[in-house]
Every structure is written in structure tokens, then in C-alpha cells.
Amino acid sequence: MAKQTRTGKPSPDKSSFTRRVRRYAKVSTTMTGLAARLAGQKYLGLDINKPEHARQLMESLGDLKGPLLKIAQLLATIPEALPKEYVLELQKLQSHAPPMGWSFVRRRMTTELGAGWEKKFRSFEKEAVAAASLGQVHRAVTPEGVEVACKLQYPDMESAVIADLKQLKMTLAVFEQYDRTIATSEIQKEIAARLHEELDYEREARHMQLYGFMLKDEKSVHVPEVVPSLSTDRLLTATWLEGKEMLNFVKAPQAQRNRIALNLFRAWYVPLYGYGVIHGDPHLGNYTVGKDDSINLMDFGCVRVFPARFVEGVITLYRALQSDNVDMAVSAYESWGFKNMSKELIEVLNMWARFLYGPVLDNKVRTIGVVTKGIYGRDVAHKVHQELRKIGGVKLPREFVFMDRAALGLGSVFLHLKSEVNWYKLFNELIEGFDAAALAARQKKALKKYDISPTS
DSSP: OOEEESSSHHHHHHHHHHHHHHHHHHHHHHHHHHHHHHHHHHOOOOOOHHHHHHHHHHHHTTTOOOOHHHHHHHHHHHHTSSHHHHHHHHHTTOOOOOOOOOHHHHHHHHHHHHHTGGGGEEEEEEEESSSOOSSSEEEEEETTEEEEEEEOOOOTTTHHHHHHHHHHHHHHHHHHHHHOSOOHHHHHHHHHHHHHHTTOOHHHHHHHHHHHTTTOTTTTOOOOOOOGGGGSSEEEEEEEOOOOEEEGGGGSOOHHHHHHHHHHHHHHHHHHHHHSSSSSSSOOEEEETTTTTTTTEEOOOOEEEOHHHHHHHHHHHHHHHTHHHHHHHHHHHHTTTOOOOHHHHHHHHHHHHHHHHHHHHHHHHHHHHEEEEEEEOOTHHHHHHHHHHHHTOOOOOHHHHHHHHHHHHHHHHHHHHHTBBBBHHHHHHHTTOHHHHHHHHHHHHHHHTOOOOOOO
């Protein structure tokens, strides 16, 4: 039996299958080329021009809408997951993919809201104001005069996710033959789970409502309000938040940049230490700045819920680093899912932890860190990678993958702002009186309120 769309019209499985086959072909050409070159270098001694090949790869990916673009961005933020030449190029893949044309948009909107959907808006801008890897945003006005943002998913993204994740698995398998330092099985599972969630705009709408609740007392952080009557599982309509891109403020007065950083810090960390929830995609395109230097927080597709024990482990490790308490550090790592904790592995993990926690360990006004060769944390990550290779590698727990990535991503935003803040003071004010049981109770109540299941 043919599948039904929201408008009741049959959607032929054959068409979907054909699009998936085409996607496989496109993605295979791109990713297999990368894997073959790296394998050739390792096993056949072939000399490849990595910078040039990385540039060609980036150009190929830039032509492909969908999850592969997001996967590339994710891999570029996981230290040492790819050779540095590829990381430098993939970091250029910002969320500015060419948008769908108006004829495409009309068909997609008809699928989501039915024939005559235009009558549900006072106005609807034909040109997208933003285009990303999985969808694009149009500005519109409701009949009641409310300005809204309509986030419309590109066609057939489910098939694209299936195709691209299969290619990701193949490519990372080749990387593991090339370099066994980091086992990627949990990275694959985590990326797959989060990508499938990002396709569900009804879930994202609930995430948005959850964030509105968690940040309701933060006067300098704003979250859009969902418009349920104009939303589906592939169309998310929410109130428009006026603001300017973060990059407009990199040359603003120091005091202003510091205020913006403070507001962003609270936008990200209040939900984590209050409810165990993180905004897992902290790049510049997901924030705008209001006239009063407040933060507009957007795009809630990649949200992760951590159990209270994980958040408690974050604080336990912080205390362990403060006091050089090895047993306490081991307890924190084990609570995150690290296994077989040898002395050597603990030392390597602590090296990375001291880098990540560095800003909140120094009780002074300082920048978040430095950029080396275009990458935040590059030198430390390279050293950690070398040491892990010596001791036989490590398997990263799933929960650690996005926590690590999110911390690096947020740090990169602070680096762009060149903010100078006493991060130690901010952090300690936030975790003062932390109680894991109280967090677990708040989290359970909040997730139930918005019908959100804990992250798998």
C-alpha cells in the first residue's frame, strides 16, 4: 500500500526508492574517493596531496544538501577524528547551502499545510532568509500580524539520512584501518541518533518549548514560541526573534562583547546544570544578538538530555582537577562510561580535561583560549591523540561525544568574540549547591510536561 502524505495523496514508494538510489550514487562517489585515497596512502604507499584532495572533497560536499553536510561539520569538530587537512576544509562548510526555489517551496508547503496554504499567512517571503543542511527558513506574517519564521525541511531527507549514514559507517571503518586510536562505533551511533531526531520537527517544537521553560527567568536570553497550527513534523513555525548575527560584534567594544559572552554562557549552561539538557549544535548561525546584547537562541533540532549522574560527573571531574584527586577523576570518567581505566589512560584523559576545564580553573579574567592553525584546541588534541595511540587507543562513550563537541563549539564562539571574562566565577556561581537528586527530579518533571523522552 502506498504511503499517505498529510494531504491524503499517495506518495509512491518507488519514487522514494529511486531518490535513495540516486543519493547513494552521489554520496558514494564523494566518500569512497576519500576513503580510497587514505587507504592507498596507508597500504600502497601512494603519496596524495591532502590539502588539494580535501579542498575537492569540501567542494563536492557543498553541492550536496542534507545530512552528509551536517555529518561533515560534526566530524570536523571531533578532535583527531579526521586528518587536519580535511578538518580545515570541512570547517568552511557553514550552513549556507543554496536554498530551494519558489516552485519547490510551494509544493512542500502544500504537502505540509494543504492546498490554499497561502491563506493561512498575511504574507510569506519567497526568498529564504537562511538555508542549512536539512532545511531552510522563510520569514512570514500570520493573519493576526505576528512575525514568524517557517523552517521547511528539504524533500526526502529520511532517505538521505539512511544513505549518508551507511556511507559514514563505511568511511569511518576505513579511517579505523588507517588509524585505530579512536574507536568510532559510539560516534556513529550518536550521530545517527541525533540526525534522525533532527528530522522530526514535532520533537524540535517540544524542545523549543522546553527551552522556553528552562530559561524563563533569564531576562537576557530569548527563545521563540511555537505556532502549533502552522507546524507539522516537517514544518516548524515559531515567532520571529529580531537580532543580528554574532559575527557583527567581533569588533564591538570589549565590554559589549563580554556582556554577549555572559548571556551566551547562561543560555547554554543554565539548562545543563539545572536540567541536564544541552543545546548540541553551538555554532554561530544558531544565535543572534538583540539590541540590548541579549541572546536569541535558535534551532533546537540537536538537543541532548543527560542523566543526572553524567552531569554530576562533570562537576566531580572539575573538583578532581582542582585538588589533583586521581580517584575522584576515575569516578567521574567511569560515570560517563569509560572502561578499563589504566594509569596511562587516566593521565591522557586528564590532559584533555585540563584543556577543556582550563578557563573555569583559573580564578581570573581571561579569554577562553587560543586558536592554533585555525582550530581551537588543535595542539592539545594532537598531543592527546599521540598519547592515546601509544597506549592502544580508546572507545569514546556515546554521551561524551556531543558533550565534548558542544564544549568545543561554544568555546569557538567565545574565541570569535575575544571575550575576557572570569569564567571561574561564572561557573562556580552556577554549580553552587548542585544536587544530583534535585536535578533528576526537575528533569523528570520538565520532560513529562513537554512529552520528551530521555535521550537514548
